[in-house]
Amino acid sequence: MTGGLSRAQLVSGVVAIAAEERSLRDVLRRSAALVVRATAADACFLHVVDEDGSVVLMGAEPAEFDALAGSIRLAPGEGLAGWVAHHAEMAVVSDKWSDPRYRYIPALRGEDYRSLVSVPLLRPNRGVVGVINVHAREAGHFAPEQxxxxGEVADLLAGIVEGAVLHDRLRQKEQQLERFAEHSVELQEIEHRRIAGDIHDGISQRLVSAWYHLRAARSLAGEAAEIQDELDSVEQLISxxxxEARAAIAGLRPTVLDDLGLAAAIDSLATNAGPFEAEVDLEDCSLPPHLEMCVYRVTQEALQNAVKHSGARTVRITLRRHAEEVVLSVSDDGAGFEAQPRGRSGGYGVGGMAERAALIGGTLEVVSAPGEGTVVRMTVPLAGQPTHS
Ligand SMILES: Nc1ncnc2c1ncn2[C@@H]1O[C@H](COP(=O)(O)OP(=O)(O)OP(=O)(O)O)[C@@H](O)[C@H]1O
Ligand SMILES: [Mg+2]
Known part of the structure; x- marks a missing residue:
């Protein structure tokens, strides 16, 4: 008897895992349970070989060992699993206490199990992608047919484990990229605040004192018209x-966001925007600063476009916070335009809005046609962002 499963049952178990499971952890947890059933063994540990050659436990049966997944790592060549990964060769150990390759890890309770088979998960061109360790309580449990x-289970699982590992690495890389983009926006924010502070405390202050000196010079110059003319020019230049310094500061960091919050800041943009009636319907939502900045800037550009190009009578702005995303919409009833293929709008504005949205993982759509007005809609996902309301 080779265990509780026929070959057909084993194959259908593997197919079910391949079809149903997406995450690496779930694939390995279920595979470990399948191996135990297929070999009538007592425990199974499934390891993944990392890019540096170390071997990491990623799934196990019984469940108490599965809880240790990710926390047990063997250096390249270390322990029996490390040896098997390194040599790409199976190891059958009928009494592990007499095998020098075996390494005791207290959390895995090696004292409860005596015999063990360790099999590499081999893939053409990639070598060993993982190692299955199957343990039994009795010494010599593993007869040749077991x-x-x-080995049969390992052949069936190798491709699935490889796929799950690659999928997992890709997901991690994507997350890193997202964090990087978010971090760059934050860094840019910090840098903008710093420059705004420098301009305010340095250049602006000096200009103000220059202006006071100028007033003093004016009274000293008395009635001398030529000097007064020169001083007029200096005064105009200083003003x-x-x-310009004020405008630069406002461009770098809209302080209204800090002072009023996002909804009120957008409301004030709308009120001062231009020669149309502004209808606003803004949910009062507090978002992480880099998201608020992005929503604010996109509103600003969409409004500027409405002023410059649309001739609209009414512009409507809505801001809604849903469970998973924030949606901003700026629509006008003006001239509209023929949407251009990406990157050929002629200006920087539309591309800039789309880039800002993409940097924080969002999307931007511009829906417009001649005579039909324009809608700019940005959707920003909240998942993974630290939010508070
Ligand atoms: N609300 C709108 N109504 C009508 N036309 C628009 C509207 N928004 C954009 N457009 C058209 O799309 C073009 C591209 O807009 P975009 O904001 O990219 O550039 P711009 O406003 O011309 O220049 P910039 O934004 O760089 O100062 C505009 O030149 C205009 O023809
Ligand atoms: Mg523009």
Missing amino acids: VERV AAVE
């Missing part, structure tokens, strides 16, 4: 520089 059964 060893063969373990223009103060204005």
